[in-house]
Amino acid sequence: MTMFLPLSSRDPRPLYQQISDQVREQILSGELQPGERLPSIRELAEQLTTSVITVRRAYADLEAEGYNYTRAGQGTFVSHRPQEAIRRQVMEDFAGTLRDVVRRGLARGLDGDDIREILERILEQGGMDGDA
């Protein structure tokens, strides 16, 4: 099977993360169904013109998070996960992303109130671009 996972060298995320983020998103959105077979590591590396080790890292991360599992000799498959577990995972991922952003803000001299204020404003705009 061919997966459409556009990678960009301009994206600040490392390539393995661009892959795992997109596969995770496809699983969470239901684009990829539980039990569905994913391309093998080498197949996907070839499709994306990227290194085997990069795809391996992406698959290993997803497997550690419980999104997929590997059966020796058969391939890698999307896990069956209850809705609640998926929601918890989404929140955890989001918290991780937010933590990085908050850390950057703190390192640049913002304080908790500044960050809360910015977050409120973004939420008020419904996450759309607004005048900063």
Next chain:
Amino acid sequence: MTLETAMETGAALTMRGVSKRYRGSRTWALRDLSLEVPRGYVMGLLGKNGAGKTTLIKLACGLLKADSGDIRVLGADPERSGPELRRFIGYVSEAPQLYNNLSLRWLAGFVAGRFPAWDEAYFRQLLRRLDLRDHLGDRFGKLSKGTKVKFALALALAHRPKVLLLDEPTSGLDPAARREVLSVLLEALRDGETAVVFSSHITSDVEKIADFVTIIDRGRVLLTEDKETLLNRVVRAVLPREAGEWLERLGEEGPVIHWQMGRRRITALIGDLDEFEALYPRALPRPFDVTRMNLEDIFVALTDAREE
């Protein structure tokens, strides 16, 4: 050990303490070089011109003799099992040399006859993918440098080698052709057995498809490790000015390659992020800001740091 049994067990390429000095030269082309390329993976060799990349590849092919050290290709010594081993090696030199007056069609027939494992259907597919079909009637000498490399690559791949040793296989190619070459190489890896060693000064090509990276500088290995580890290890950090005193004490042997005190903060190039985080004093303000770099930045940072 016979060539057959050695070939079933050995890594694609192993070099241990290899040194080479050309006759009449006072400097070492390679000095005490060690690396290993497992089967089924891509090793990218990075180095400035004259760093020793071509010498390394020629040694692996058995085209040059090392002054000391041990070289194994598929478990066998390329110098002693030369002709027999070469059936399993696909070699493309920086500037491929074939009979200039002969057509590509004739040359392909000639090479096909010399390799029992020649795969004609695969060769035709390569000609198509690498845009070589219109050139089959052309004489080799008439081709552009990039087309010569592509043709040599098609010849090297079509006999289904276990190890591909490629010297600058993407230089002189336009972006579309470069991408096609990289994709052809990844396809050859599909069996999980074939390994690729390629040198390049185009770091983005190495960053794209290499599983392992070796940086050579003036004949010595600066580093050889898997790419993902490397990209996580060497980073740029913005530190509070209070860290200056500690960085001063840390000195040159520590995990920091280079740092500079700015008006408001310190910018540092960190060679080993894990070690740096372990050593970073508790008393200093946290957090600090860390940014990943691309392979080109890392390459420049490491080779420049050595020149100072």
